[in-house]
Amino acid sequence: MEIGNNIKATLSHIDPSIKEKLPESCHLSIQVQLEGFTYALLNLKEQKYIALEHYDFVPEGNFTKTAEAIDRVIASKVFLQNRFTSVSASISHQTNSLIPRILFDKNHEKELLAFDHAILQNEKEYSDWLPTIQAFNSYTIPDELKRCLEKYFKRLSWKHDSSILIESLINQFKLQEEQKIYLSVQDNYFEMVVLKGEKLIFFNNFSYQTAEDFIYYLLFACEQLNLNPEQIPVVISGKILNDSELYQLVYRYIRHVEFSSRNASYTYSFVFDDVKEHFHYKLLNQHLCVS
Template identity: 25%
Template sequence: MVLTSNDITQRNYKKLSIQVSLSGLSFCVFDTITNKILVHNSVSFKQNEVIDGQLWNAFIDNSILTKAYDEIIVLHENNINTFVPKPLFDINNIASYLQYNVKVFETDFFAFDELNNYEINNVYVPFVNVNNFLLDQFESFDYKNTNTLLVQKILDKSKNIDEKQVFVHLQENHFEIVVVRNQELLLFNSFEYNSPEDFIYYILFTFEQLQLNPETIRISLFGNISKEDSFYKIAYKFIRNCNVLDVSNQSKTHDVTEEDMLHHFILFNS
């Protein structure tokens, strides 16, 4: 639960972040004084089984999820989202922003996140059943779409860098590509893939559409990737200035390995 009392004796200075997708959940506990990650874990869900029951099992198997926390953040991991400039945003027509990008239904519930310091809102469809389950576990919590944090952190990183930069966040079966220039969002898109060849095809297609030169544009890869795997190697083959995102400072701050920092970039930045 989230404690709202200002009595310092009732605070434990710990924050819980939970990232949920249809394939599983990951969570971590922060020490809010040192910003170190005290514990983190991942749970895979079985396909074709009700997600509510698997969430229940995850809470039983990981009793740390039932402890008291000063703050609880729930991250909904899906790509049913789109970014809308604030001057064009009308909450009364929130569903209209998604209807041309993804298949939506009249019964869908729509939400939006504001990106701090940027005139952008992220409109998305959260997992309502997940929220309903968690409302039975916690008194209150804040929830966001994972791509809100992804784009927020990338925009922050691009400050005072005037050339275009490409960031690719690789996950199981899909990846997000974000193009920025000095805190300006130029493109966000998400693609599903089955092979390294699919992966590089969509990246080079994006380069072509935005007229980005693969000989000069810098691309940073992170998520489920390392310099030893086939996805990095095929990207490096076609794009000259290709690298794995440097997370060394963040990994030291949070007291985790660089591999874990890359893999849980969104969760650990929540």
């Protein structure tokens, strides 16, 4: 389904039972990227995911256009204009920095973030507290994007995608003593997390354009961390398929590779059967990080 020339629904999985009436208690999770908008609906009483949709936007290069496209999507979807029990949103971009609690100063948050990133005039800085690593994750949200979503959802909880990734992985795998690499793959960058039990060893994100770029940064990080690609297990989530050039290249250089699985804390409608389990890991764990 297209909503105008520049917006297209590329994924739509909605449980037939909710097309007539929504359950009384639902949580809406929203994920925003520069070139896309995804949401998932959770039946809170049953702790069951019952809807998942994704919209692609024609690349415009700025979040102002993204906000305009999201506004058109929500305005066209009566379903999304319901009163939900709770609503959360995450933003996916690379303008974020992890800052240890001892170094964090709310009054100088912009200056701390500006050490590593250029902050645009229409962006405001925010931070997530990550108790599992005793650090703040500072990031920006463009003003237009925040106004757009909060126009529809008054009590909206925001997070950065990487906060959800780190917190979810630690909570899910804190009892595993083996050191592992976790990769979260987006269209033009990936996040790399190294954990050993509850301890965060490493986190960073890397831009890439080709599969060769991807494997270069992955192997370079392994070398810097003294991790042996022949031995270290690697778990992958996000937008990657096992028949893709990217996966095949990773598999060539990394001996132990697997895809992530869904969080067993929830159940999933049968409409999710057609969705790869390692897709949308952060979106489907968002509720745990904001509730």
